[in-house]
Amino acid sequence: MTHTSVDDGECVRVGREIAVFSRALYERGWMPGTAGNLSVRLSGGVALVTASGRDKGDMTAQDTVLVRADTGEEVAPGRLRASAETTIHSAIYRTTDAGAVIHVHSPYATAVACRTGRPARLTSLRIERLELLKGLGLADPTRAEVPVFPNWPEVPRIAADVAAHLPATPHAPPALLITDHGITTWGHDLAQARNRLECLESICQLLLLTGAGPSPEGKES
Numbered sequence: 001m002t003h004t005s006v007d008d009g010e011c012v013r014v015g016r017e018i019a020v021f022s023r024a025l026y027e028r029g030w031m032p033g034t035a036g037n038l039s040v041r042l043s044g045g046v047a048l049v050t051a052s053g054r055d056k057g058d059m060t061a062q063d064t065v066l067v068r069a070d071t072g073e074e075v076a077p078g079r080l081r082a083s084a085e086t087t088i089h090s091a092i093y094r095t096t097d098a099g100a101v102i103h104v105h106s107p108y109a110t111a112v113a114c115r116t117g118r119p120a121r122l123t124s125l126r127i128e129r130l131e132l133l134k135g136l137g138l139a140d141p142t143r144a145e146v147p148v149f150p151n152w153p154e155v156p157r158i159a160a161d162v163a164a165h166l167p168a169t170p171h172a173p174p175a176l177l178i179t180d181h182g183i184t185t186w187g188h189d190l191a192q193a194r195n196r197l198e199c200l201e202s203i204c205q206l207l208l209l210t211g212a213g214p215s216p217e218g219k220e221s
């Protein structure tokens with residue numbers, strides 16, 4: 001087992017930051033009910049993640065759980081459970097240099113993720129030309145293939161798909177969609193992950209407004 005260590009001051013500071021971002025995303029309508037989860041990679045091989053089932057509009061620093069960054073295993077199991085989707089965050093930390101991960105059920109990205117035809121395999125959303133692609137930090141900002149993963153009922157199965165896909169696609173955008181579910185983005189910190197999320201939510205809105213996105217039957221138009 002890899003060694004983990006915890007810096008209490010860092011935990012408090014980052015817990016407050018997660019709460020601030022969470023409340024702001026909730027206010028935008030991107031975390032309805034208790035939907036969505038956020039995490040930040042800390043020093044010492046750990047990450048702080050939102051607790052499962054919490055009202056994301058009411059988050060405080062105490063509503064976070066410390067987990068191993070590479071597996072999502074809770075460091076000191078207590079009253080709160082880590083997000084049910086923690087293994088997806090861990091898959092991203094294990095296979096990229098991400099410092100923060102945001103998952104939301106924002107309306108336009110989720111609508112696009114509902115139009116994939118539900119194949120029981122990984123597909124992708126091709127995006128071309130849109131100026132907002134420049135906000136994703138891509139080597140080639142003229143096009144992107146955002147992976148769309150099946151929404152398996154067992155979250156670790158989604159995480160396994162993510163962990164298998166990301167190392168094979170080093171130039172892929174820092175984002176993924178889950179069919180019928182939502183969107184996840186990452187960056188070196190929460191602000192960068194949030195900015196990338198804003199770009200993709202806006203891109204998905206444009207795809208739907210212009211009819212350039214996937215058709216309701218799941219075929220790309």
Ligand SMILES: CSCCC(=O)C(=O)COP(=O)(O)O
Pocket residue numbers: 033034035036037050051052053054082083084085103
């Ligand atoms: C009420 S939304 C269903 C669960 C979900 O998709 C989500 O994003 C929130 O799960 P968590 O365990 O992080 O609260």
Ligand SMILES: [Zn+2]
Pocket residue numbers: 035036085103104105181182
């Ligand atoms: Zn979700």
